[in-house]
Amino acid sequence: MIIGTPKEIKNQEYRVGLTPAGVQSLVLSGHKVLIETQAGEGSGFSDLEYQEAGAELVGTAAEVFERAEMVIKVKEPQKVEYEQLRPGQILFTYLHLAPDKPQTEGLLRSGAIAVAYETITDNSGGLPLLVPMSEVAGRMSVQVGAHYLQRTKKGLGMLLGGVPGVEPADVMILGGGIVGINAAKMAVGLGAKVTILDRSLARMRYLDDIFGSRIVTLMSNSYNIEQKLRESDLVIGAVLIPGANAPKLVTRKQIEECMKPGSVIVDVAVDQGGCMETTRATTHDDPVFKVGDVTQYCVANMPGAVPRTSTFALTNVTLPYAMMLANLGPEAAFRKDSHLKAGVNVYRGHLTYEAVAEAQGLPFANIDSVLAG
Helix, strand or coil: CEEEECCCCCCCCCCCCCCHHHHHHHHHCCCEEEEECCCCHHHCCCHHHHHHHCCEEECCHHHHHHHCCEEECCCCCCHHHHCCCCCCCEEEECCCCCCCHHHHHHHHHHCCEEEEHHHCCCCCCCCCCCHHHHHHHHHHHHHHHHHHCCHHHCCCCCCCCCECCECCCEEEEECCCHHHHHHHHHHHHCCCEEEEEECCHHHHHHHHHHHHHHEEEEECCHHHHHHHHHHCCEEEECCCCCCCCCCCCECHHHHHHHCCCCCEEEEHHHHHCCCECCCCCECCCCCEEEECCEEEECECCHHHHCHHHHHHHHHHHHHHHHHHHHHHCHHHHHHHCHHHHCCEEEECCEECCHHHHHHHCCCCCCHHHHHHC
């Protein structure tokens, strides 16, 4: 199979879909790999490293899309990219379709097979290709929040962990999943007071077991959220419903009336529409906006700011699935591995992920029926 990786074009996105090691693995398995020149530069990989690993360097993304049978990326395709896809071509990347109807419609028109990293499952019901970037984003959320709490950034002027004799900041984390637990690790490590809200008692028991008295757990409901907003200096949105829009747990009115002037929100759930009513995607160039006197950070590709860490972590988990698609072809791979099949969001003009269809009011086609028919 001919596999291609273009340079990412989303604002301040420096990750890359394949490392040189990933290229070498695919080449040794008999596949041809095309890499756009300078695609890996932002992650610290030179063109020479890719050539030595066996890749063919090509000068433009257009050539990658034209020649490749499978395109491996990191972020969702931008308009100029999904318009270059063709029927039967495989796109393997993060998609986050639920809040992005134009992308969904573009992928449907293309006739391509779009496999989303974020909906591939595992035997435990987890999302193994989402985990590493959730770990990165969760840890970054606390760094970012601490930065914007500084007075120089119009924040409260608080050090997250305080100092002896001075109270630390109060951090509220909405969601105790991968993002939430990694945010908590960082916040606890810096000495903040941390409260995690979640709807699952089993998850809260687990969090209590691993963190003990270093955190507080609360049932996530409208009353507890509103009460905790009044106390919090930093609020982190870490809610995920796989493939679907995130629920809006905090309203504009609550932010404006309950939260302290100078407090900070970091909504990591922005890729799925965000869990704040006020959430709108921002970029690394222009990362924050004000909701009343509260600073809100909603960068949709947070891990892109630490691309070397992120690229290694991502390709560690994506490469086995890319290898399966390349070795078997898409249809045989989907029939062989139900977890990979769960990643198929769009298949040759059919929308095959039900949560996206529901979110956008579009017809849903069961992937098993489509493959059989």
